[in-house]
Amino acid sequence: MSNIFVIEEVLVLVEAPIYVALILVEIFASHYFNRKIYDLKDIGVNVAFTSLNLGLDILLKGFNIGLLHWINQFAVINWEAGILYWVALLLAVDFMFYCLHWVDHKVRFFWAIHLTHHSSQLFNFTTGFRSSVFQPLYRVVYFFPLALLGFDGLDIMLMYAITQFYGIFVHTRFVRNLGFIEWFMVTPSHHRVHHASNPRYLDRNIGMVFIFWDRLFGTFMPETEQPVFGLTQNIESNNPFDHIGFEWKKMWIDIRKPISFKDKLMYIFGPPGWSHDKSSLTSEEIREKLGIKQ
Numbered sequence: 001m002s003n004i005f006v007i008e009e010v011l012v013l014v015e016a017p018i019y020v021a022l023i024l025v026e027i028f029a030s031h032y033f034n035r036k037i038y039d040l041k042d043i044g045v046n047v048a049f050t051s052l053n054l055g056l057d058i059l060l061k062g063f064n065i066g067l068l069h070w071i072n073q074f075a076v077i078n079w080e081a082g083i084l085y086w087v088a089l090l091l092a093v094d095f096m097f098y099c100l101h102w103v104d105h106k107v108r109f110f111w112a113i114h115l116t117h118h119s120s121q122l123f124n125f126t127t128g129f130r131s132s133v134f135q136p137l138y139r140v141v142y143f144f145p146l147a148l149l150g151f152d153g154l155d156i157m158l159m160y161a162i163t164q165f166y167g168i169f170v171h172t173r174f175v176r177n178l179g180f181i182e183w184f185m186v187t188p189s190h191h192r193v194h195h196a197s198n199p200r201y202l203d204r205n206i207g208m209v210f211i212f213w214d215r216l217f218g219t220f221m222p223e224t225e226q227p228v229f230g231l232t233q234n235i236e237s238n239n240p241f242d243h244i245g246f247e248w249k250k251m252w253i254d255i256r257k258p259i260s261f262k263d264k265l266m267y268i269f270g271p272p273g274w275s276h277d278k279s280s281l282t283s284e285e286i287r288e289k290l291g292i293k294q
Contacts, residue, residue, distance in 0.1 A: 015165055022169070023125045029174055030124070037124050037173060041238040046130040048240040049116050053131030061157070064140040065085045068153025077150035085151075086159075090209070092146050093159045098213040100142045101206045104132065111272040112247035121230035123195055128168035133244055167208050171195075182222075186211045187224045195225030200292050202283035232273075232286075247272075 030037045079085045104114035105221050114132040170191040178187045186207050194205040204221035207213045214220035235246050254267040254275075263276040274281040281289065 009111070010171075015168075019125065019168065022172075026125050026172060026174060034110050035173070037122055037197060038126075039122060042120055042122050043126050045238055045240050045243065046120070046126045049133055049243075050129040050131045052133045052240075053136060056134070056136040060136050060140075065153045065157060066141060068143060068147045068156060071144055071147035072150070072153060073150055075150040079150045089146070089155060089159050090163070092149065092151065093143075093156060094163055094207065094209045095213060096142045096146060096251075097160070097163065097208045098206055100139060101208070102217075102219070103204065105134075105203045106271050107269055108247070108251065108272045108274070109268050115231070115247050116240075116243050118195060119231055119246070121234055123173055123227070123229045124180060125168065125171055125194060127195070128171035163208050182211070184210060184212050190214075192227045192229075193221050193223050195229050197230050197232050197289050198225060198228055199283070199286045199290055200225065201227065202286065 009161045015070065027038050032159065079088075093122070101114075104110045105220060113134045117130050117132050120127055120130055143153075143160075146156050167186075170186055172188050173192065175188040177189055178185075181187060182189065185206065186209055190205040190207075190211055193201045196202075201221055204219055205214050208221050235243050237243070251267060255264045257263075257267075257276075259276050265275070268275055271282040272282075273280050273285070275281070278285075287293075
């Protein structure tokens with residue numbers, strides 16, 4: 001167990017200077033090419049969100065690892081230590097993140113939490129730190145199947161941290177198409193699509209490390225038009241709490257309408273944008289209305 005914590009500490013020590021260097025290079029490039037992709041207030045919101053998220057993560061880490069360890073005693077597979085174990089764990093963690101991320105985009109209750117990661121109208125390396133603040137409260141549930149499949153809880157958490165490390169690097173506008181890598185890895189081009197509010201791009205390219213999950217499950221979309229970053233209804237405020245509470249306030253207004261109990265549930269657990277009277281539309285309904293093929 002201690003070895004895993006040492007590896008995580010080393011990972012943090014390696015990550016920090018790399019992140020700082022990349023951000024400084026991107027800020028210089030932004031200024032040099034007059035791209036204006038950084039804003040101090042936006043960076044402040046990004047830091048606030050990641051600080052809140054990290055605080056929750058630290059508070060829950062011991063409990064989550066203990067829970068995964070308890071589930072692991074009922075494992076149906078007994079792995080031998082080796083490269084196959086770690087490759088399988090990488091694929092398993094990335095797939096479960098795809099599932100978590102898909103639900104975050106397709107169920108309004110969870111979208112209300114995840115929205116903070118998408119609410120910036122800018123896109124740069126610091127956007128990668130713009131966390132879904134309350135996601136640590138439920139993320140571990142998606143790792144339960146992995147514990148049942150014989151993966152150790154500490155190893156699961158370590159692998160998740162590694163995939164998150166990779167995920168930071170795809171938040172940039174300065175890296176274009178990467179050739180054959182685009183077929184199997186998530187790239188900056190893929191992730192720009194994910195952060196865009198263009199109707200064609202909504203809820204696309206959900207994977208963290210591997211893009212073949214999106215190709216397999218029909219959520220893949222190549223970058224074919226200039227991305228417009230942000231939400232379909234942007235939040236014109238630099239107060240982090242305005243972003244955190246944005247969708248919850250709208251949801252509260254919706255469920256107080258004089259409608260059926262079923263419709264009230266749909267306003268909570270249906271897809272974002274769903275409405276009983278079509279006054280707002282889901283991403284699929286928007287594309288259908290505009291004649292954009294799914």
